[in-house]
Amino acid sequence: MGVLLFGWNKVSSVVHFIATLGVFLGSMFSAVWIVVANSWQQTPAGYHIVGEGVNARAEITDFWAMVFNPSSVDRLTHVWIGAFLAGAFLILSVHAYYLLKNKHVDLSKKAFGIALAIATVCSLAQLFTGHRSADGVAHNQPAKLAALEGHFDSLAVADMYLLGWVDKENETTNGLKVPGGLTFLLHQDFETPVKGLKAFPKEERPSAVNAVFQFYHLMVAIGMILIGLTLFASFQWWRGKLFEQRWLLWVFVFAVILPQIANQVGWFTAEMGRQPWVVYGLLRTSDALSKVVTANQVLFSLILFTAVYLLLFVLFIYLLNKKIQQGPYEDKEIFQRPKQSDMADLLGKA
Ligand code: HEM
Incomplete structure (x- = not known):
């Protein structure tokens, strides 16, 4: 992410492209586990129930059946x-x-x-x-x-x-x-x-x-x-x-x-x-x-989450707008990019 955002004039175009791909793949993989977990809640598979009553819990019996539960692939x-x-x-x-x-x-x-x-x-x-x-x-x-x-x-x-x-x-x-x-x-x-x-x-x-x-x-x-x-x-x-x-x-x-x-x-x-x-x-x-968390505690953490995310949202819009107004690097800056430099070179300088 750092190379993608700040490395434009510091690394070669190949390294910059690889960093961009890395960020892309990272976000794709992050979606995998979120959607798999959520899909298990929608269409549970590959588990059995251990214990009874309030102590009952689901345990995985087949990892791949859990990952590829009936809704995972379509939803992902x-x-x-x-x-x-x-x-x-x-x-x-x-x-x-x-x-x-x-x-x-x-x-x-x-x-x-x-x-x-x-x-x-x-x-x-x-x-x-x-x-x-x-x-x-x-x-x-x-x-x-x-x-x-x-x-x-x-x-x-x-x-x-x-x-x-x-x-x-x-x-x-x-x-x-x-x-x-x-x-x-x-x-x-x-x-x-x-x-x-x-x-x-x-x-x-x-x-x-x-x-x-x-x-x-x-x-x-x-x-x-x-x-x-x-x-x-x-x-x-x-x-x-x-x-x-x-x-x-x-x-x-x-x-x-x-x-x-x-x-x-x-x-x-x-x-x-x-x-x-x-x-x-x-x-x-x-x-x-949960029996131990009170309604007021839930409300309080919800209010805090909302406040933090609102703040991040305002910051995001502000930075996005600044970037858009600034525009892409002008051609001369692109030509200033060191042609031979790569990650090792960048790390060496650092
Ligand atoms: C073109 C027609 C569309 C159909 C027929 C459709 C169908 C569906 C269905 C049936 C679900 C519920 C799946 C579930 O509960 O397991 C769903 C969820 C969802 N849809 Fe769509 N959808 C359409 C368009 C879109 C578009 C254009 C977007 C976003 C750009 C979108 C984003 C989502 C997301 C994020 C979810 C929640 C995650 C999931 O359950 O897969 N959908 N859609």
Whole structure:
């Protein structure tokens, strides 16, 4: 990270590139264990329960079955691609801004083109991985899927809502829908019923059904907008007209927020949809509460976390803005980079 951030004029371009790759791979691996642990909570595998009552605990019996539990791979690819989209849209936003301000034009056209290619491929791939995740949820966590889609009646062919509102009291959903759409996506026909929320006792359904429904639909809607936007921009690029369309560049300046929102609401969907379980089908969230920590202590640490993260967020925006205003290194600085130097040279100097 240090070489990536501060090493531009101190190491050769190869060393700088390797450092950049290292940071990239480091963040990819970090996502692996977070998503594997979370996926185990969604679809536990490779364990057995030792002890009874309050002393019962899960122990690993098969490490690889735990790592490759039924939802790990689909969710990891979905999360990775979500991160690539966040990165690509940040680059698109910054370079669209430079192009609109007529700054660093040559470099910005190249950077925009590369980021657009990545964003287009990833937007399409995200639809594919998202569909695989939904298929997995239908199989492993049917109550969650019913909540995502606001589907109550198990005997009915399931519709797919594009927009809607869930009425939890009356157990219905109203909105704009494709009749039989969910049945078709899951079973490739228009006849097979899909298990609805009424098939589960009330205490085994996610309590915030409407919130889960809205977050899920917002994520999918953003996914569709990203596909439309990147395909349209790629078409304009192919026609050689992309950089003349100022309105489109302005759209990209602000579109940076879309993958950020989709990533957040994606996690809300996955986690609120898992309720009332902290480990699906095994341990209820209400039973997972610590008996020794008081509500006030939890509130206090939450307030502290919020304050620290708000501070970091403000600092992040301040530094990001400073970097963007400063712009990339000018050509002369790039030429000043010592051509023969490498890590050993840098360490020697240090
Ligand atoms: C294009 C249509 C999309 C579909 C059909 C879709 C589907 C899904 C499903 C079913 C889940 C829940 C998985 C689970 O609970 O195990 C989910 C979660 C998630 N989604 Fe999406 N998604 C789409 C677009 C996006 C986009 C565009 C992003 C980000 C840029 C995104 C980011 C996430 C994240 C971060 C999660 C939480 C982690 C996970 O459970 O995989 N999704 N998505």
